[in-house]
Amino acid sequence: MVAAREPSQKVHTYKDIEFTLKKSERKTTSIYIERDGSVSVLAPKPFDMERVQATLEKKRSWIYRNLAEWEDLNRTRVHREYVNGESFLYLGRRYQLELVKTQGVPLALKQGKFCLVKDLVPKAERYFQEFYKNKLKPRLDERIDQYAPRLGVSPRRVKVMELKNRWGSCSATGMINVHWKCAMLPLSVLDYIVVHELSHIENPNHTPAFWRAVEKALPNYEEQKKWLKFNGAGMSL
Structure with missing residues (x-):
C-alpha cells in the first residue's frame, strides 16, 4: 500500500506497506498515519526490523482502514489562492x-x-x-x-x-x-x-x-x- 511521504526520508517496505522508520525514546513500537497520508513507525534504537514487521502485521487492518479514511477525507482538501475574496x-x-x-x-x-x-x-x-x-x-x-x-x-x-x-x-x-x-x-x-x-x-x-x-x-x-x-x-x- 503506497502513501504520500517526504522525499528526504528513507522509505522501507514490508509486503505492500511503505513506511518511514523513526527513532523513539520510548521502549514500545508505535504506528502513525501522518497528516499527509504516510505511514510512520516509531521504534526504539537500535531498530529491530523483525519486531517492526511484526507490529505492522498486527496492525495491518488498522493501517488499511485509516489510509482509506485519509483518502476519502482528503478529496475535499482546499487549495487557496491569494486573490480578492478568497x-x-x-x-x-x-x-x-x-x-x-x-x-x-x-x-x-x-x-x-x-x-x-x-x-x-x-x-x-x-x-x-x-x-x-x-x-x-x-x-x-x-x-x-x-x-x-x-x-x-x-x-x-x-x-x-x-x-x-x-x-x-x-x-x-x-x-x-x-x-x-x-x-x-x-x-x-x-x-x-x-x-x-x-x-x-x-x-x-x-x-x-x-x-x-x-x-x-x-x-x-x-x-x-x-x-x-x-x-x-x-x-x-
Whole structure:
C-alpha cells in the first residue's frame, strides 16, 4: 500500500506497506498515519526490523482502514489562492482576503478581513504563517495554563512551529510542539490538541490510561477529535 511521504526520508517496505522508520525514546513500537497520508513507525534504537514487521502485521487492518479514511477525507482538501475574496481561516472562522495598496504591516486582520499588501502576494504564504505563529502562541499559553493543572502536569516548553504532518508532539522530556496551522482551528478543537499533548507527558502511548486522562480534562473530546478528523484537511494555505 503506497502513501504520500517526504522525499528526504528513507522509505522501507514490508509486503505492500511503505513506511518511514523513526527513532523513539520510548521502549514500545508505535504506528502513525501522518497528516499527509504516510505511514510512520516509531521504534526504539537500535531498530529491530523483525519486531517492526511484526507490529505492522498486527496492525495491518488498522493501517488499511485509516489510509482509506485519509483518502476519502482528503478529496475535499482546499487549495487557496491569494486573490480578492478568497477565504482564510482563523480560530475556526472564515475571513475574506482583501489586497491593499499599502498598510503598516504586510498582513493584518482588520474590519473582518485579512488585508494583504498587493505587492507582497508572492510571499503571502510566509506572511500568513508568521501571522498564525504570532497569534497562536498567546492563545496556546492560555490553554496550557487552563488544562495543565487539571492533568497534574507541567510542560518544560511549549513551541509553535512547522511540524510537517502532525498537529502536535510531546517529547519524552515534556517538551510540547504545536503546528502553526492550529491557529486555524476553533478554540474547542485547539483545546483537544492541547489536552492530547499534555496527556502524553504522563502517558507516552495511546493506552486506555491516556484516553482516560484526556476524557478527565476534556469530557467531550470525542466530538473535537471527530471534527479534526473530518475537517483537518481544510486547514491549509
